Amino acid sequence: MSLSKPNILLIYTGGTIGMMKDFKTGTLKAFDFNSLLEKIPELQLLDCNIKTVSNEPIDSSNMNPEYWVQIAELIESNYNAFDGFVILHGSDTMSYTASALSFMLENLAKPVVFTGSQLPIGDLRTDAKENLITSIQVASLQKDNKPVIQEVCLYFEYKLYRGNRTTKMNAEHFEAFASPNYNELAVSGVHLKVNKKYLFRSDKNEVLKVHKNLDNNIALIKLFPGITETVIKSVLSTPNLKAIILETYGAGNCTTASWFIELLKETISKGIHIINITQCSGGSVLMGHYETSNALKKIGVISGRDITTEAAISKLMYLLGKNISNEMFKTTYEMSLRGEMT
Structure with a gap:
């Protein structure tokens, strides 16, 4: 793994961010993430290597613990090969999945950043590009060859939150999420400002342990x-x-x-x-x-x-x-x- 250029794995699970508008018919169709750099050339400005993978995309309203395990296993199997993970997810249940993954990934020492959008990636006024670009940038942040973020987060509309502190507050506004009882981990403006004192750090210096047994009774x-x-x-x-x-x-x-x-x-x-x-x-x-x-x-x-x-x-x-x-x-x-x- 290159120490100078972080490797980021982009995992698409479904949601509006994965849709593009067909300008001839006006209908929405699935976005081909294999051609991500062609569709969003701005990503080439980021100082990181990006690989994409789709995990049997579903509507986030159909999200369930079995699917959480699939996402966790993708991270587990790729953990040593990548410096950070960005998960594209439908916004309706994103806070549930981000919360679940935070508990399932014990001793996490790398960023897992959830993001999505309110409008499809090909829409004229889409929020998808900014959310995607900054999420990848956040996941690739390093200091002394170590990830700055070492927890499960959620990035939406210029703010990075701790994933298990978020809730979806608005179905219409771009600022769809809030973290009522905890400060933002980072704010994206002209500069990306990380609030380091609010970042989570595990007391243990142990290997990643993935918990896959979830009981929904x-x-x-x-x-x-x-x-x-x-x-x-x-x-x-x-x-x-x-x-x-x-x-x-x-x-x-x-x-x-x-x-x-x-x-x-x-x-x-x-x-x-x-x-x-x-x-x-x-x-x-x-x-x-x-x-x-x-x-x-x-x-x-x-x-x-x-x-x-x-x-x-x-x-x-x-x-x-x-x-x-x-x-x-x-x-x-x-x-x-x-x-x-x-």
């Missing part, structure tokens, strides 16, 4: 005023259910109705984990801060603190797949493993 319950006992019971009685993410109000608050608390208590006694996260886009769960969350703390509900829903779900699948004991599960979930919690 989980459920997500979003509380709302008037939610009924029947609805809660139907979810809690799901066969093979192992854990539940509870989206509560504000700083982790919920109804104090006795039927609700008793149902959760009974569920926990069966060995089913319950994680408390906030419905708010920003802020953190503080169980016990208000009386309306004190009961959850007493019965052993796990605090998700300021984790996003996307990261909460993928972290849960990851930890369930590791078969951690019930005694250790709460402690482990409440720890920040990949910088997903403050």
Whole structure:
């Protein structure tokens, strides 16, 4: 591997960024990434070698844990041959995939940058070119022959975020993503400014370990005023259910109705984990801060603190797949493993 010119692997998984408009018919068609340098000659200005590969492109609405494993295996099999990875992905579930990969790739010491676009790459006003070019530039950043970025990130509309801190906020604007509880890792303007103090660094100097066993026997319950006992019971009685993410109000608050608390208590006694996260886009769960969350703390509900829903779900699948004991599960979930919690 050349130390002077980084090698970047561009992985196309699907999404709008992989489409081009046929100007004769006006229809969208798949973009041939093998001719990437021909279509986007600006990439030749980047001081890196780029190789492309497609991973059975799908619409991101069809994304699932099996496909996450395929992406992880592509990175695993090419890890020693490349200095960085850029993953082109549909924006709708990009935060889920970026979060999942952050947990699956333990001891990651190279950049994995997710990006996509709101408009196809051949559209007159497309955001695809800038997102793609800067993502590759970010992935190729080095200092002393080592990658500057050593984590799973998401780049969109001039900002680089920690992947497991992001959520899609807008389906129409170019600024589609936000990281409500964590600063941007880098901002692209006239210059590319990296906020080095916010970058993730593993304490361990160990080889990459890829976790492929994800358990999706989980459920997500979003509380709302008037939610009924029947609805809660139907979810809690799901066969093979192992854990539940509870989206509560504000700083982790919920109804104090006795039927609700008793149902959760009974569920926990069966060995089913319950994680408390906030419905708010920003802020953190503080169980016990208000009386309306004190009961959850007493019965052993796990605090998700300021984790996003996307990261909460993928972290849960990851930890369930590791078969951690019930005694250790709460402690482990409440720890920040990949910088997903403050």
